[in-house]
Amino acid sequence: MNDLSACRLRPVSFDDLPGWSSDDTSSLWPALTDCRRYLQSVKPYKPGAFGLTAEDLMPLLDAASTHSPDNAAQARLFFEQHTRPFLVEPSGQNAGLLTAFYEPEVAVSDRPDDEYRHPFYRRPLDLVDVDDGNRPADLEAGYAFALRTDNGLKPYPDRRDIDHGWLEGRGLEIAWARSRVDVFFAHVQGAARLRYPDGRVRRITYAAKAGHPFSGIGRLLIDQGEIPEADISMQSIRAWLAAHPDRVDEILWHNRSYIFFREAEVNDLTRGPIAAAKVPLIAGRSLAVDRQIHTFGFPFFIHAKGLTHMDGGRDFARTMLALDTGSAIVGPARGDIFTGSGDEAGELAGAVRNAADFYILIPKQAAERFV
Numbered sequence: 599m600n601d602l603s604a605c606r607l608r609p610v611s612f613d614d615l616p617g618w619s620s621d622d623t624s625s626l627w628p629a630l631t632d633c634r635r636y637l638q639s640v641k642p643y644k645p646g647a648f649g650l651t652a653e654d655l656m657p658l659l660d661a662a663s664t665h666s667p668d669n670a671a672q673a674r675l676f677f678e679q680h681t682r683p684f685l686v687e688p689s690g691q692n693a694g695l696l697t698a699f700y701e702p703e704v705a706v707s708d709r710p711d712d713e714y715r716h717p718f719y720r721r722p723l724d725l726v727d728v729d730d731g732n733r734p735a736d737l738e739a740g741y742a743f744a745l746r747t748d749n750g751l752k753p754y755p756d757r758r759d760i761d762h763g764w765l766e767g768r769g770l771e772i773a774w775a776r777s778r779v780d781v782f783f784a785h786v787q788g789a790a791r792l793r794y795p796d797g798r799v800r801r802i803t804y805a806a807k808a809g810h811p812f813s814g815i816g817r818l819l820i821d822q823g824e825i826p827e828a829d830i831s832m833q834s835i836r837a838w839l840a841a842h843p844d845r846v847d848e849i850l851w852h853n854r855s856y857i858f859f860r861e862a863e864v865n866d867l868t869r870g871p872i873a874a875a876k877v878p879l880i881a882g883r884s885l886a887v888d889r890q891i892h893t894f895g896f897p898f899f900i901h902a903k904g905l906t907h908m909d910g911g912r913d914f915a916r917t918m919l920a921l922d923t924g925s926a927i928v929g930p931a932r933g934d935i936f937t938g939s940g941d942e943a944g945e946l947a948g949a950v951r952n953a954a955d956f957y958i959l960i961p962k963q964a965a966e967r968f969v
Contacts, residue, residue, distance in 0.1 A: 605930045607648070607684035607958065607968050612674075615683060615957055616901045617915025622670035623677060625883055626897070627662060629919050632877035633895040634659035643875065643894040648930075650893045654964035659895070677917065681959035683899060684968060686931045694931025696902050696914075698950035699886065699924070700943035701801075701871050701936075703791040704780045706773035714774035716781045718792075719765055721805045721858040725754060728809070743809035754808040756854035761847070772802060772861055779839050782850050783832070785857040788924065789871040791864065791939055802859035803871050810854035812925045818852050832948030855925070870936060873922040881938030882908070886922035891930050892958070896920050900933060902954035908937070908946055917959070931956045 612618050637643070637659070642652030661680050667673035686694065707714035726746045728737065734751050737744060744751040755764045761778070773792050775781050784790040788804040816835055819825045825834050839846050862872065870879030874886075875894035885898055898918050905914035918935070927934050933956060937946040960968065 605688045608687050609969055610683050610685050612678050612683060615899050621915060621917055623917040624667045624673040626919060629877060629880050630659055630662040634663055636876050646890060646892045650896060654961055655895050658961040677959055680961060682962055682965040683957045683959050686956040686958060688931050693953040694956045696933050696952050696954035698935040698937050698947035699787050700947040701789050701791055701939035702784050702787055703793055703940045704775050704784060706775050706792045706794060710774045714776055716775045716778045717771040718773055718802055719858050720770045720772055722770060725806055726751060740811055741809040743806055756808060756810050757856045758851040760856050772859060799864050801862040801864045801871060803862055805860040806858045808856040812855045813853045815849050815853055875921040879921055879936045883918050884921045884936040885918040886924050886927050886934035887920045888927050888929055888932055889923040892920050894920055897959040899957040900954050902952040905952040907949060
């Protein structure tokens with residue numbers, strides 16, 4: 599569990615939240631309903647290091663189930679009546695960091711050919727979950743997966759090994775894409791919509807990873823002097839890779855992490871992929887957080903001064919639900935916005951890397967523990 603001795607939750611008022619008075623939280627109700635249904639019918643979310651539990655969350659979800667706001671003012675009033683805001687204050691850090699992710703749409707085929715050559719893989723049978731109970735002494739603590747061998751658990755082959763054919767012949771391919779870069783960015787996002795030549799649309803979501811740590815290729819290109827840090831974005835990275843096809847493998851293999859997927863039907867194209875919280879993401883209102891610190895389902899208010907391209911020139915100021923996580927999302931004031939699905943959502947997500955203030959909205963009874 600993370601050490602939060604250098605971080606505190608400072609109680610504030612809703613009047614202290616920049617942009618709160620113009621936020622419309624009504625679009626959160628479907629996700630609040632989904633979370634309540636999951637907690638009632640499946641199991642509680644694992645509490646994070648702040649100690650907030652599913653039991654702390656339920657009064658808010660129960661109240662939301664009997665409330666249907668008619669307008670933005672009523673929706674804001676609901677949160678004002680049922681929660682209390684706290685500023686997340688990491689020591690030695692003026693603000694948190696906000697990035698964004700999306701669900702790419704990738705053209706694929708059911709079978710490989712000269713055009714479609716790059717596979718999306720299901721989880722291999724020899725990939726084993728690792729925890730403190732079965733971790734070998736020589737396997738680094740950050741590895742949550744490993745290769746099962748006759749001689750015990752070993753690090754799983756990495757991106758380079760898999761691209762060189764480690765998994766070929768096992769029947770693990772879900773579909774084949776035209777571009778290795780498209781597959782790579784689906785790995786980074788952890789999900790994708792697959793569009794087949796006959797018009798079918800399927801969805802793949804995260805199932806597991808090879809276990810190696812994530813290494814951002816954006817940072818590599820900055821350090822190599824290829825892209826100025828001020829210009830780094832998903833769009834600039836893709837443009838650089840397109841302009842340097844002879845270096846694509848070298849750059850992609852720098853990120854040894856490799857993601858495996860599972861298939862899912864797309865029953866409703868208006869809803870996002872199923873998140874780590876086991877409910878569909880809502881575009882613009884779902885947040886990936888550090889699950890070791892925060893508990894899924896809790897609302898956050900995020901203010902990012904200077905992040906203006908998502909709200910018509912206004913600073914980003916929205917209430918969101920913590921519904922997902924990611925290996926690069928580490929720290930109490932670190933979040934990843936889900937911007938939606940497809941190319942337009944990718945354009946929005948690729949330009950987000952902003953300082954932000956994170957406020958957690960804690961149901962009032964549980965909030966008494968933090969005052």
